[in-house]
Amino acid sequence: MRQIIYTSVTTNPSGRAEDDVVAITRQASLRNGLDGITGLLYTQGADFLQAIEGPDDSIADLLASLVVDPRHRDVGILIDRQTEEREFGDWMMVHRGRRETVDDFDRRLHGLLLGVSHETAGYFRALVPA
Numbered sequence: 001m002r003q004i005i006y007t008s009v010t011t012n013p014s015g016r017a018e019d020d021v022v023a024i025t026r027q028a029s030l031r032n033g034l035d036g037i038t039g040l041l042y043t044q045g046a047d048f049l050q051a052i053e054g055p056d057d058s059i060a061d062l063l064a065s066l067v068v069d070p071r072h073r074d075v076g077i078l079i080d081r082q083t084e085e086r087e088f089g090d091w092m093m094v095h096r097g098r099r100e101t102v103d104d105f106d107r108r109l110h111g112l113l114l115g116v117s118h119e120t121a122g123y124f125r126a127l128v129p130a
Contacts, residue, residue, distance in 0.1 A: 002060075004051070004052050004059060008047075010048065011070060011072055017048050021043060023071075031062075038088045
């Protein structure tokens with residue numbers, strides 16, 4: 001199984017990555033479940049941080065489409081590795097809702113990261129607002 005963690009920046013005129021989350025979620029749920037892909041997408045401000053994992057061929061195809069997706073730019077690969085097991089059991093989108101406090105969001109994110117490798121968790125935790 002292959003796992004990739006990457007960052008990118010939204011091209012949305014609002015400058016907010018979360019403004020694209022509904023469309024991304026819809027597209028991802030249709031494609032990723034069929035292709036055996038799971039992961040975690042985190043948004044903060046203009047930034048995306050995403051972990052994707054699944055069969056090598058499925059991840060390669062998804063990565064090729066992500067690189068040319070006009071909703072974001074500056075795709076930077078942080079991790080590209082083989083894993084024995086999934087770290088993310090199902091597809092998740094994570095962003096802080098307007099009514100959610102920073103502390104509540106932090107607790108929710110930390111709960112989602114239980115059981116993932118320290119390296120993977122570190123990328124996500126580094127972005128949690130102080």
